[in-house]
Amino acid sequence: MNRDDRKPRKPPAISRRSFIKGAGAVAAAAGLVRVGPAAADEKRLPAGVVEKLGPEAATIELSINGKPVALEIEPRVTLLSALREHLGLTGTKLVCDRGACGACTVHLDGKPVTSCMMLAIDARGHQITTIEGLGTPSNMHPVQAAFVETDALQCGFCTPGMVMSVAAALERNPAATIDEIKHATAGNICRCGTYPHVFVAALRAVKPAQTGSARSVRATRDA
CATH class of the missing domain: 3.10.20.30 (Beta-grasp domain)
Incomplete structure (x- = not known):
């Protein structure tokens, strides 16, 4: 028999019932079982035990x-x-x-x-x-205070995320440069376009470097 004359094999038929049954099993496995719980909870589980949560x-x-x-x-x-x-x-x-x-x-x-x-x-x-x-209105974090002083916001909706990103950057490096600030806020979008003021605020909250570099001198509230 010529190879081209052979009829292609049909894939095995899948009933609607078997499809739903299989999809349900996959969904259950994905939604109800979590492997590798957070560190604090990991100690509560014996070795090799898989944590099961949900759907309730x-x-x-x-x-x-x-x-x-x-x-x-x-x-x-x-x-x-x-x-x-x-x-x-x-x-x-x-x-x-x-x-x-x-x-x-x-x-x-x-x-x-x-x-x-x-x-x-x-x-x-x-x-x-x-x-x-x-921080709080009566006891603001230096980054929060700097944002207020430099008017680094318009609608203010993006401001909390911006503040958190800048604060984390300054926690890593209290004498961060403008390039480090820009890198830290690269994932934060301000639709009002207040980035220049954000950068000014961030540099105002920067602590003086040990070298006394003028670029990193922090402007205090009393200045």
């Missing part, structure tokens, strides 16, 4: 702005949603909801992260700091 709400504990907080939430809830909708910490802003604008930036163990891209359950065992925990 579960009680978890987070450390937010230096205080332990108990939450009853579904495993699918993002850290951003937990902060805003469950704890009323609305300083952290919801804008793009896909980690592209930086408005939802918070600190996780001192490092800036986009809270819309992280599940709240994955933040267990870590220290979370929001804009509310960075």
Whole structure:
């Protein structure tokens, strides 16, 4: 028989029932099982044990702005949603909801992260700091004070994320350069275009370098 005359084999038929059954099993495996819990919770589980959560709400504990907080939430809830909708910490802003604008930036163990891209359950065992925990109107963080003094905002919606990114950069390097500031805020979008004022504010909050470089001299509130 000529090879070209052979009829191609038909793939095995898949019924609607078997498809739904298989898809359900995959969804269950993806949504209900978490491997590698946060460090603080890992100690509570015996070696090799897989943590199972969901789909119903579960009680978890987070450390937010230096205080332990108990939450009853579904495993699918993002850290951003937990902060805003469950704890009323609305300083952290919801804008793009896909980690592209930086408005939802918070600190996780001192490092800036986009809270819309992280599940709240994955933040267990870590220290979370929001804009509310960075400073208060009566006792502002130096970066917050600098933003006010230099008018580094217009609508103000992106400002909390900007402040958190700059504050994290100055925590890493108190004598940061303008290039380091620009790199630190590269993931933060300001639709009002106040970047020049943001950079001025950031440099005002910079501490004097040991070399006494004029570029890094911090302008204090009393100046």
